[in-house]
Amino acid sequence: MIRASLAALLSHWWRHPLQLAMLLAGLALATGLWSGVQAINAEARAAYTRAETVLGQDQLDRIVATDGRLTVARFAELRQAGWPVSPLLEGRRAGLRILGVEPLTLPRAAAVPGMPMLGSDDLGEFLAGRLVLVAPETLDRPGVAEALAGLKPQAAPDLPPMTVLADIAAAETLLGARGEVTALLIDPGRPLPGPLPSGLERRVAVADQGLARLTDSFHLNLTAFGFLAFAVGIFIVHAAIGLAFEQRRPMFRTLRALGVPARTLGGLVLAELLGFALIAGLFGVGLGYGVAAALLPDVAATLGGLYGAAVPGVLELRAGWIVAGLGMAVAGTLAAAGQGLWQVWRLPPLASATPRAWAVAAGATRRLQALCGLGLLTLAGGALGFGSGLWAGFAVLAGLLLGAALVLPGLMALVLAAAGARARARGVLSQWFWADARQQLPGLSLALMALLLALAANVGVGTMVGSFRATFTGWLDQRLASELYLTAETPAEAARLREWLEPRVLAVLPIVSTETNLLGQPGDIYGIADHATYRDHWPLLSALPEVWEAVARGEAALINEQLSRRAGLGLGAVLDLPGGALPVAGVYSDYGNPSPQAIIGLEAFGTRFPEVQVLRFALRLPATEVEALATILRAEFGLRETAIVDQAGIKAFSLRVFERTFAVTGALNTLTLAVAALAMLASLVTLSASRLPQLAPVWAMGLTQAGLAGLDLARTVMLALLTAVAALPLGLALAWVLLAVVNVEAFGWRLPMQAFPGDWLWLFAAAGLAGGLAALWPAVTLMRRRPADLLRVFANER
């Protein structure tokens, strides 16, 4: 019985291969985009975990020299005096982070992945400075082999990318720092023999900021996009499954009448769908791998630029997201088919065998759907008004998008009815055009809902990125007002540079900063000079009168927007700072920085943090003299290339990071729109068979097949354009929520929203194109149909 019933159920798909293809394609695309995003997230999170484990030494307190110079000889002295310390040499070479350790004295708490894998021979080679450990994917990067020439690099999968772990002797050679040590790690398990000798200071380990925590917002955004794409894909699946259920309704009844129990039938349909879900899920996971592999380099660059997180640009197959992808495919299928499955389960054997219109077609259902939509919109409003946190922001987005999608068919029906009433005066063909569009609406409404979501996402994200770009560019101009930025290696060099520069430039503005805890969170305090550069340009969002004077006198502080929002500090509020609290006199925008920050006057900074040396300067000079001065500085003082950065360079770098940040969301946006177009194609193709009885009478009454195909094409484009009209306000609302709610919660800053009417034209063009492309094939098929096919409509009438 089961075999025969299953064969009958499956025979439907063999007879409707296109419907099956659409079902599988929709499911594969939905799963693909979702698991692609998950793959990226999994890869990034694995990188964070690796970074946290290899950087075990970052969790240890360390001893450093107050003058910045620490030597191997000093380490030996301390060790002989009973100090439980181990030397660490850190530096960069050819883009690699070189980490030199001394394995024999290294504290246990300083985890060093890869080391336990070394056999006795390899350990000997490591200690001899001939073998170094490198992450496998780093070995293949250009320039790495040259940088490690003469050494034997061994792959250590637990190391983060672009990090080389070496014996301190090998690190000395690589960094050209013979006899130097960056710091001495203190073994936390052993007591110190006495007070620190002079010239040395103990640096308490700053609690790890947690890359995973810092980047959570970014990944949450990606996940939200992945989910949106998944939802759009599931619309295709829902449309295909819905139609298949409707077309097979007589078959279900016949099977029941011929003796197949309801449970058996329901079970078989469920098994059939689960089979499809797994097949499509596998394709989807493969597709997701491709999407992730294509997007990962941009994501890696973004995470590196924004958070300093090293994520490999190469993707690894991970069981976790493969299983999650298949799980999502199954869950999506069940969600899309839930209603139909329930009906099959409850189908009485005498149920009407006439294929009824889709559930969404029924006026009552449409009204109920619209009411649900309005309910969701109200809930979104409630979450906006009363909710808090990032999840409330996403709840607003979800309610807004889903609510609007549910309201769309009802709204469209009203618009088409109104247009039809007006068309009556323009002739019978026009009247038929609008009436037929209304008749098509139920079958197309799911696809139009998918298109609405995709277009709104495009408008929303486009507006957010555009606003971000415009604000960010202006902000960079304000923030990077100085023409040249200079970093000295030692206080002595800084003093010499300052003395040399002062008569040659308009102003030398010292920049000093220190890392500290600001209201319980790791952040930075800056000291700035009292100068017109800051007064005229600094991007203050709000300030008390005479703010700069108060800051210069050391009587007030400026704080960044992130700190202001997170700690709820407004103007006049008191900010606890090392060395005494200060009132907040101004709040400034600080895009791209996830941490809290405060600015105080230069003199006040010197008093509070006397140990911080002035090593950095901002220089004011005519823009035409920048290049010449940089050349002279390099020649006179032998400054490294990276010690001098001009304003244009920083801006270009910042904008590059910015563009790459949004390259990923842009790509996901485009893919989502493509999926929506496919949803329309799926609906139109599956509907085209049932269109013949509607079109044949009009053809018989004197309209050509080409004319009918043209009208069909125009009708779909018109419906897509109407959807675009609805998508525009929805997209703008989405942008507002992203800018005013999600970004504030995720990053701590708020951007002013700007409108880009030029992009709206693109939106309408994209909607028309999606509709046109989706309708093209069914229209051409209709045009090429043999008259006999159309005549059969009449012949089959009994």
Added chain:
Amino acid sequence: MLHVNDVRKSYPTAEGLVSVLAGVSLDLDAGQSLALTGESGSGKSTLLHLVAGLDAVDGGTISVAGTALEGLDDKGRAELRRDRIGLVFQQFNLIPSLDVGANLAFQARLAGRHDRGWSTHLAEALGLAGLLNRYPEQLSGGQQQRVAIGRALAARPALILADEPTGNLDEASGDAVMGLMLGLVAKAGASLLMVTHSERLAARLDRRLHLRAGRLSDRVQP
């Protein structure tokens, strides 16, 4: 073979509960054929559906081949239909995605009693031998009904229930299909309960009963 005793059935409507069958009793012996006639709405099809276990009685009892329907759950009723009953509908109800050959053998396969020789004989007797690879949409109405009759007989059921089997066919096709069905039912040794409007077709069966307003109002012996 079939015992229907004091069967009652009502349906709720906007105007209240409407009685469709108000105490119907009949018996049908093995190998016998019985025509059930009556006006539209007299309850003919309802009685047929109740006998097939497609719907449940409000009162009274039905037993088919010694099995009482009242004690059966959905699974039991489905099993009864599958194994003991062959159904022929007015609308044919073929499976559109299966070809004629697969449709013919379908119920026999469900019941696990597919007999290739009997199926071939049915196909030849019903004039379908050359159409086995066609799909239902490629057949005329008469051809589709012949497939439906073949499907009902393929599992050699004890009881054939036919609901207006020629109602969608013209007179000549209807007569031809009817002749084939009666011949094959007799050959299979099955009983036949047929609902029809046509007195002419009813006269071709062993017995006739007339339903009026939910009651058997007239018994006509051949």
